[in-house]
Amino acid sequence: MKQNRNAGHKPGMPTKAQVLEFLQTTDQIAGKREIAKAFGLKGQEKIALKALLKDMAEEGLIDGKKTAYHRMGGVPKVTVLRVAEIYDGEPYAIPDAWSPDDGAPPPRIRVIEGRKGKGNTKIPALKIGDRVLARTEETGRGWTAHPMKKLPAREDGLIGVVEIDRTGKGWLAPVDKRVRSSSPISDLGGAEEGQLVLAEPAGKSPRSGVKVVEIYGDPLAPKSFSLIAIAKHGIPHVFSDETIAEAERAAKLPLSREHREDLTHLPIVAIDPADARDHDDAIWAEPDGEGGYNALVAIADVSYYVRPGGQLDREARRRGNSVYFPDRVVPMLPEVLSADVCSLKQDQDRAAMACHLRISPDGKVTKWRFTRALVRIAHNIAYEDAQKEIDEGQPREFLQHLWGAWALLAKARAERDPLDLDLPERQVRLDDQGRIAEIAVRERLDAHRVVEDFMIAANVAAAKALEAKTAPVVYRVHETPGREKLVTLRDYMKTFGHTLALGQVITPGLFNRMLKDIGDESEKAQVMEAVLRSQTQAYYGPANAGHFGLALGSYAHFTSPIRRYADLLVHRALVDAYKLEQPKPPAGIPETSGLAERDRADLSKVSDAISKAERRAMEAERDTIDRYVAAWLAGRVGEVFPTRITGVQGFGFFATIVGLGGDGLIPVSTLGSEYFTYDEAGQRLVGKDSGTTYAPGDKLDLRLAEANPLTGALKFELPDQQGKIEPRGNRTPPGPKFQDRQKHMQGKRGRPGNIRHQGRKK
Numbered sequence: 118m119k120q121n122r123n124a125g126h127k128p129g130m131p132t133k134a135q136v137l138e139f140l141q142t143t144d145q146i147a148g149k150r151e152i153a154k155a156f157g158l159k160g161q162e163k164i165a166l167k168a169l170l171k172d173m174a175e176e177g178l179i180d181g182k183k184t185a186y187h188r189m190g191g192v193p194k195v196t197v198l199r200v201a202e203i204y205d206g207e208p209y210a211i212p213d214a215w216s217p218d219d220g221a222p223p224p225r226i227r228v229i230e231g232r233k234g235k236g237n238t239k240i241p242a243l244k245i246g247d248r249v250l251a252r253t254e255e256t257g258r259g260w261t262a263h264p265m266k267k268l269p270a271r272e273d274g275l276i277g278v279v280e281i282d283r284t285g286k287g288w289l290a291p292v293d294k295r296v297r298s299s300s301p302i303s304d305l306g307g308a309e310e311g312q313l314v315l316a317e318p319a320g321k322s323p324r325s326g327v328k329v330v331e332i333y334g335d336p337l338a339p340k341s342f343s344l345i346a347i348a349k350h351g352i353p354h355v356f357s358d359e360t361i362a363e364a365e366r367a368a369k370l371p372l373s374r375e376h377r378e379d380l381t382h383l384p385i386v387a388i389d390p391a392d393a394r395d396h397d398d399a400i401w402a403e404p405d406g407e408g409g410y411n412a413l414v415a416i417a418d419v420s421y422y423v424r425p426g427g428q429l430d431r432e433a434r435r436r437g438n439s440v441y442f443p444d445r446v447v448p449m450l451p452e453v454l455s456a457d458v459c460s461l462k463q464d465q466d467r468a469a470m471a472c473h474l475r476i477s478p479d480g481k482v483t484k485w486r487f488t489r490a491l492v493r494i495a496h497n498i499a500y501e502d503a504q505k506e507i508d509e510g511q512p513r514e515f516l517q518h519l520w521g522a523w524a525l526l527a528k529a530r531a532e533r534d535p536l537d538l539d540l541p542e543r544q545v546r547l548d549d550q551g552r553i554a555e556i557a558v559r560e561r562l563d564a565h566r567v568v569e570d571f572m573i574a575a576n577v578a579a580a581k582a583l584e585a586k587t588a589p590v591v592y593r594v595h596e597t598p599g600r601e602k603l604v605t606l607r608d609y610m611k612t613f614g615h616t617l618a619l620g621q622v623i624t625p626g627l628f629n630r631m632l633k634d635i636g637d638e639s640e641k642a643q644v645m646e647a648v649l650r651s652q653t654q655a656y657y658g659p660a661n662a663g664h665f666g667l668a669l670g671s672y673a674h675f676t677s678p679i680r681r682y683a684d685l686l687v688h689r690a691l692v693d694a695y696k697l698e699q700p701k702p703p704a705g706i707p708e709t710s711g712l713a714e715r716d717r718a719d720l721s722k723v724s725d726a727i728s729k730a731e732r733r734a735m736e737a738e739r740d741t742i743d744r745y746v747a748a749w750l751a752g753r754v755g756e757v758f759p760t761r762i763t764g765v766q767g768f769g770f771f772a773t774i775v776g777l778g779g780d781g782l783i784p785v786s787t788l789g790s791e792y793f794t795y796d797e798a799g800q801r802l803v804g805k806d807s808g809t810t811y812a813p814g815d816k817l818d819l820r821l822a823e824a825n826p827l828t829g830a831l832k833f834e835l836p837d838q839q840g841k842i843e844p845r846g847n848r849t850p851p852g853p854k855f856q857d858r859q860k861h862m863q864g865k866r867g868r869p870g871n872i873r874h875q876g877r878k879k
Contacts, residue, residue, distance in 0.1 A: 130165060131156045133173055140186060147186055147194065192224060192253045198262055200228065200247045202353070203729065204435050205722045208243040210251075210262060226253060226260040240264050245351035275317060275327065276348050278336050278827055281310045289316050289327055292336070292345050292827040304328035313341055315348065336827055340551070342744040343442035345827075346737040353436050354447045363429040364451040366705055367422040368458040372468055374491055376699055380471060381493040384515045385415055387461050388568050391499040394446060396461040397677045399469075399494050400571045401515070402522035408478035410522040414575035415492045417459040418468035419678035420688040421699060423450065424706065425713035434723065437730025439680035442741050443545035448680070455679050463497045470688055472575040472675070476522055480529030485578035489697045504564040519567055526570040533668040534626035536652075538645055543778040545745045553749050556777055572676045573667065579675035579687055580661075588694035589712065589720050591686045593674045595655040595664045597623055602651040609647050612799040613640060625668050642761060643814025647800075656728040657683050659720035682727050686716065693717070743829030746779035750824040750831065757836050762815045765802055767795035770811050772819055772833055781831030783819065788835065 131139070131152075139155055140147055147155075149170060153163050170186065198210035208230065211223035228243060228251065243249065243264075251262035277289040279302065287302035292313075302308075303319040306329035313336035316327040333344060347354050356364075387399040402412040423430055433449050440447040448455045461467050469492045475484035495515070506512040507520060541558040548554040576593070583590045598606075600619070607617040615631065628648050635641040652666070657674075664672040678684040692698055693711035701708055716723060760772040760781075769784040785793050785802065792805045801812035819833035 129156065130158065130162055130169075133169070136169070136173065143194070149186075152186070192226065192255070192260060194254075195250065195252050195265070197268065198226060198228065198249055198251050198253075200243050200245050200249075201225075202435055203243075203245060203726060204431070206726045206729075207722075208247075210249070213248055224260050226262045228262045228264060230264070240267050243267070276313070276315055276345055279305065279308045279310055279312050279314055279329070289314070289329075290827070293349060301326035302329065306330060306332070308332050312336070313345070337748065338551075340444060342741050342748070342826075343445055345744070346442065346741045347440075347447065349740070350733050350737040352440055352447055352733065352737055353432070356432065356451050357428070359428045360432045361451050361453075363427050364422075364453050367424075367429065368453045370422060370702060370706065372466060372491055373700070376489070377468070378471060378488040378490040380413070380415070380469070380490045381466065383413065383492075384495040385413065385492055386496045386498055386515055386519070387463075387494050388498050388500060388503050388564060391501065395448075395455050395459070395679050396494070396497060397679045398568075398572065399461050399492065400519060400568065402476075402518045404518065404521065405475070410476040410518070410525065412474040412476055412522050412571065412574075414472040414474065414571055414676065415461065415469040415490065416472070416575070416676055416684075416688075417461055417679055418470045418489060418688070419450070419454070419459050419685055420470070420692055420710045421468050421489070422454055422459060423685060424702075424708075424710050425689070425716070426707040430707075433682055433685070434726070437682050437727040438734055440734040440737055442738065443547055443745055444551055449682065450679060459679050461492065461494050461497075463494045466491055466493050470675075470678075470691065472578055474574055474578060476525050476574075478525065480525035480527070480532070482574050482578060485582060487579070487582055487691050487695055487697070489692075489699065500562055500564040500568075503567075504562045507563065519571075520563075523563075523567040523570055526574060527566070530570060530573075534624070534629060535668040536625035536666040537629050537632075538649055540649070541778075543742055543746070545742060553745060556746055556749050558776060558778070573669075573672075576673055576675050577669060577671060579691065580671040580673035583673070583687070583690050583694055584661075584671060586694035588690050589659060589717055590661070590673055590690065591657050591659060591683050591720055591724055592661045593655060593664060593672050593683070594658050594660075594662045595666045595672075596653045596662050597665045598651045598653060602653075606647055606651045608798050609800060610644070612801075613644065615644075625666060640814065643812060646763060646813045654732075657724040657731075658728075659724055682730075683724075686712070686720070686723065689713075689716075740829060743779065744826055746777065747824045747829050747831060748826035749777075750774075750779065750821060751826055754821050754824055757818050757820045760817060760819045760833065762811060762813050762817070764813055765795070765800050765811060767802075770802060772817070775816070779829075779831050781819075781821070781833045783833045783835070 135156075136152065139152060143151070143155075149163075149167060152158075152170075153166055156166075158166055192212055197213040199213045200208045200210045202209050208228040210226045210228050212226075228249070230240070230243060240249070248268040249262075249264040250266050250268060251264045253260060253262045275289075276293075277291045277299070280288045280290050280299065282288060287305050287308075287310075288299040289302050290299045300316070302316070303326040306314075308314045308329045313333040314329045315331040315333065316329050319325040319328040333341065335341065346352070383401050385399045385401040387396045389396055397417050399415045400413065401415070402410045405411050423433055429450075436447075436449045439449045439455070450459070459467075461469070469490045471488045471490035471492070473484075473486045473488070474482050477483045503512075503516060506516055512520070544557055544559040545553065546555040546557070580590055580592065603617070603619055603623065607619060610617045610631075613635075615635075617631070621627070632641055632644060632648070635644055655664075655666070661671055663670050673687050674681055674683045675687045676684060678688055689710065689712045698710060758777075759775045761775055762770050762772050763780055764771040767785070769782055769786075769788075771780045771782055773780050788802075788804075788811075791807060791809070793802045793811075794805060795801075796803050799812065801810050803810050818836055820836050821831065822834045823830070823832040825831075
């Protein structure tokens with residue numbers, strides 16, 4: 118039987134302190150009636166209570182209304198909360214309406230999931246932005262909330278562009294291509310036509326429209342596309358003063374040669390993109406005299422500076438990873454660490470976690486050991502510059518050794534036969550004014566492969582080193598494709614006359630051989646798309662299920678702790694397992710640089726959280742690139758482009774421009790008067806009369822009919838179709854000023870300018 122927490126109050130008129138105590142400790146909604154009942158008040162005492170409560174409200178001691186009071190600065194017992202962050206898989210919320218007179222920040226409320234709501238129905242898992250009606254409680258450890266029901270989601274597209282129709286009425290045009298309709302604006306909040314804004318529902322009914330709450334400005338300004346993605350996906354991008362202050366204190370930690378392996382004499386080099394802002398990793402190799410190589414992978418020792426328990430660590434954990442946009446990076450760590458003290462810069466002493474490797478003549482890594490080291494990078498080299506030295510035939514000795522060691526690693530890689538899919542990566546180059554200079558497919562160099570294979574070797578060594586000590590490991594897991602997806606792939610392969618026997622062991626090499634046997638490039642592209650769709654999504658977890666794509670039994674992420682929290686956890690586990698703790702730091706810095714107790718006991722929560730953060734970052738980066746591509750193409754509507762079909766559905770097919778990217782829809786309604794049926798097994802559209810087919814991988818010329826930089830959406834049509842696709846919506850399209858800004862985003866074709874979006878290492 119539940120204990121009555123309000124029992125024990127002595128009858129009689131309460132003091133202000135007693136009322137506050139009651140409001141704080143009761144687990145029920147507390148209005149005037151409940152307070153009177155708790156203190157046994159009757160008759161004239163109830164009238165006196167009313168006056169007392171009025172005085173307390175005027176003094177700023179309590180807030181609310183006569184049916185539900187709460188102490189000022191507190192939270193009503195039952196109220197609407199909005200999930201503001203997910204930390205270690207647990208949602209934390211703030212009151213949906215918070216406007217205290219003293220300007221105090223909203224309380225951070227831990228939401229207890231797993232409870233059943235009204236009607237005994239289970240409330241689904243919460244995500245950032247979700248709203249719930251919840252019962253709240255303040256304890257000695259802070260606020261908690263128990264959801265009663267999940268409220269309808271706020272409509273998508275609340276980030277949008279203001280449009281004014283002929284009548285002078287404002288509309289919010291969404292920047293999310295999944296949202297197909299605009300919302301009426303009831304309160305412009307000072308916003309003008311063509312401005313990018315943040316809006317909120319103006320009332321409970323959709324007919325109430327939306328009100329503008331923040332003005333971002335020019336939607337086609339260089340910063341806007343990434344700002345849209347940051348806001349849409351809820352990516353934390355502002356460090357608190359407390360976090361920055363802690364980072365600055367950590368940056369002053371001393372480096373001791375006495376407690377670190379001194380590797381400053383080795384010519385270690387960092388090979389990175391030309392415009393890299395941080396340098397996680399550096400490599401070195403030399404022949405061992407026996408046909409193999411001794412090698413070193415030096416990784417920034419972030420765990421020395423970012424320790425569990427502080428605000429700096431909590432913020433890094435919440436972000437999960439850095440997010441890369443063409444015009445900016447949203448870093449996991451403050452710049453004083455990510456771009457300075459932790460970054461392995463040329464000719465500067467740096468703290469590193471060193472992975473020593475012995476590579477045998479057959480390319481196998483036969484020995485490894487991990488130390489905390491002091492390194493001094495001899496050279497920071499761009500991929501293109503390193504490749505140029507090799508191609509010109511007179512590379513410096515350290516590059517000769519790196520390529521020699523890589524030749525052995527590549528031999529072992531070929532023997533493993535990992536999944537080999539040719540997946541081009543779009544690269545946005547901006548000029549000095551932030552305008553688009555060029556969008557192209559990034560060139561894949563041997564220099565990229567050299568660094569990649571060194572990183573893979575170190576990642577494997579880290580996983581195996583922790584396994585040898587039976588220590589906790591955050592694995593990078595890529596599971597074997599599931600049977601359902603393989604059956605779909607098998608049925609698809611039958612349409613090409615190929616077989617995929619499911620009775621055999623499924624390996625990456627099986628897919629590689631299947632692709633190698635296909636001579637027709639168009640057919641190979643179609644099969645490659647199908648193989649990609651059959652793969653599972655990689656994730657982080659404490660249970661090892663191997664890495665199917667890389668054909669590895671044990672794999673962890675160790676090589677990028679500046680930008681990935683998973684790697685930082687692996688570093689901390691190595692500190693614990695191999696007793697690499699450094700001397701006690703100065704006051705104000707957490708003592709241990711190993712794993713926190715909760716992570717040592719259970720890594721599943723944080724693994725799930727950083728996996729979700731990674732998916733969030735990938736979606737935000739992809740959305741932003743789509744917007745840049747659409748902006749680049751906006752001035753070329755009406756031109757015909759060579760395209761390749763990437764997907765087919767019953768309502769039409771999607772195609773991408775060859776060599777540029779950017780998926781666009783071709784609605785089936787624009788394919789002429791012929792009736793097309795959707796062949797689900799063959800994933801194609803088939804003309805009923807002519808037999809004309811449209812299938813993934815097919816190449817065809819299409820005319821660009823629409824390019825919307827704000828949503829990233831493209832639409833195509835067949836070259837012989839006239840006027841089949843009309844711009845979405847029935848209102849007046851944006852005026853000349855808006856179109857002029859759209860042209861401005863394209864810049865001038867020619868000199869590429871600064872490279873802002875590059876591929877990252879494994």
